Amino acid sequence: MAAERTLPNLWHATAPVAPETHPLAGDITVDVAVIGGGFTGLSAALHLAEKGVKVAVAEAMMIGFGGSGRNVGLVNAGMWTKPDDLIATLGVEAGTRLLRELGDGPSLVYDLVAKHDIRCEAVRNGTLHLAVGTEGVQEIRSREAQWQRFGAPVEALSAERTQSLTGAEGFAGALLDRRAGTIQPLAYARGLASAALAAGAEIYTETPLLAAERKGDVWHLATPGGAIRAKNVILATNAYGRLIDSTPWTAHTEELTILPYFQFATQPLSDNLARSILPERQGCWDTGLVMTSFRMDAQNRLIFGSIGRLDAIAKGTHTAFVRRSLRKLFPQIGDMKLEYWWDGRIGMTPNNLPQLHTMAPNVISVSGYNGRGIAPGTVFGRALARHVMEEPNALPLGETPVSPDRWRSLKSAFYHAGAQAKHFIDRRF
Template sequence: MKNDPRSHGLWECSAPLAPPTTRLSGDLTADVVVLGAGFTGLSAALHLAEAGASVVVLEGVEIGFGGSGRNVGLVNAGMWVMPDDLPGELGEVYGTRLLHLLGDAPSLVFELVEKHAIACEVERSGTLHCAVGAKGLAELQERARQWQARGAPVHLLNAEETAHKVGTSSYSGSLLDLRAGTIQPLGYSRGLAGAAIKAGARIFISSPVVDAEEADGGWRVRTHNGSVWAKWVIVATNAYTTHVWPQIRAELVHLPYFNLATKPLSANLRNIILPERQGVWDTNEILSSFRFDQQGRLVFGSVGALRGLGQSIHPNWGRRALRKLFPQLADIAFEYEWYGSIGMTSNNLPRFHRLARNVVSFSGYNGRGIAPGTTFGRTLAQLVLGYIQEADLPLPMTEPEPVRYRAVKEVYYEVGAQIAHAATARF
């Protein structure tokens, strides 16, 4: 997008076309104006429109421009935080609610894909969280125990079972989560947009919001070429928030993440590597992830930005790391490379904010945007529609808290990933 092949890479080249949209021109009125056309904003718009509300979505660039169109495409349940730790972080009531909601979140994604016939290369064979060494295996053993105590369909696999499913003996075990799967994320975003438009929502791209102010009992949200007056505002810009309600950006540390996609592999290789088509990520502190697309390309990613020195360091690391995992891929070339930003919070949990009267947001997905973003979008729609109250939400209402030394931390992540990837191939 924006003539940058490193923004969305493979996903932009393989996703179905976005539904026809235009730039906002003139002044409109709606019940709700949604800022951001990613998973959260589009899910909110779809559920609001299906309930009969008048909805306008304002997107600064294009549908799925932010993390929603760039990520790996793993549709995972839960968050990074261990299940037993959530009540301690959020209190018993909110912790239990969030566990139930996000444990079931992948099913909502798959239901929407089926209901609206969204072409997004959906695979429902689960995901594999792979253990690196004894420490990684101990972490997964505990995670498995906690989820299984709650009846979740997760299974701890030993090294041999993991090698059979992944195609490498590099891991000491894995956690198979049958609730999860993979999608083509930009295709999913565009499909949600098409479904929302069909339900009656109006979506405008190339329409960045320049300011917002209370007016006539609601909010007047302005772009360069028009405005929308609405009673409610949903802010769904997350890590790509700019200067309007900038307190969201101020509490998020950007973690860069890149993906590299090989050329399509042969049928023989696809029968050995991830033969059941699970998506994978590992327990390393600087994690890596990989999965197939439907054309047989292996999409391989890790922490880092493909700019400056990272343009050469990270792809070179990717070749070395793939060679260690799968020696058969020693001579494989990457056809696509792209990257984006993950919004990280101080406790690895998302945030719900009431930014002003009738202005609400969820943000801070910490690399788990697909299923939580879809689910929280529906939750915001339910709140605006009056189906639920703030006291019924899965997260407490909090005030945004700026992260100290945020810029320093972001530089540390980017440069640290370059140093780590320059020095090692991980295994």
């Protein structure tokens, strides 16, 4: 994990300073212990603390160390799965409820940003799902029809309109989702942490969970510096659940296929160039077999990402692919210096939906956002808080048993190698 901390990550360079935290030193007793200091865990802590519940967050590294500090920053509505497919998986009643909860997810995020004055470069002008070729057009039109049946403000755009909104060449259309937008993800996570602390939550960083024992109806959670005693435990580690190998209750990570995703950020563009690229500042991703994404930040840096890991072998291939892609999509910018690059993990599940599990008595976990961490993480954090407060019908998704995927390691390796091979070839001609 040391390499993940040293890559030059734009979000770390531009986020406001994190609130002051420290490792746990000594034993404490709380009502709820939250394991993981990302979007889900911090949302849960904030919503619990606001209701007067005594809650402590134990984060193995630092606030937003995992996906919350490596995210593209797209605040999307719903899941990657199409509405009809989601309902086919969950059934009409459960599927419709989840779609509505997650469809409103961006509103929850932006409401929290406004309520707690979180400085996170929040822009809510929608997102653009870009169509690659005729198959891509069919994809976005299918999504448009399905979401419009739920009254969602989505619209399929022509190739000409897409080019005017992106400044990019070569896309056959796009789906504009006006519910969505962009944020600086690490700044949002740090803002949630500050709000949770102000509401009375305790947050301990560099505090990995090492062991757990239940005595009566109270869990005793061991960390290097002391123990947390709590009746209820929320596990919110997602794709970073095995950060510490000895952490208990990591069985839910066995059903996650890890999809690596990297990003590069250019030097700030001139004002003239910046006006020609994403003038309304929507965040974008495409329908390509190996997905790519791009967006702008508040300092006019163009951020481009795709599937892959920036290890010593693959980094050169991915860097060359990014340079070719930027020249092809945005020929007006020429060769730009790449100032930042970083990667992270996306937790994928077999049905492309999050999974809720009771891992032990009064221990509940959520994992597997399948590339949609910001809004769903915030929504599920609030839902888990309500659940442990015993509010009726708090969970937007039914619980299921843990179902390990025995092929997950092979699939993860395939995604990494396949993306590297495709990026070696793509946009060379």
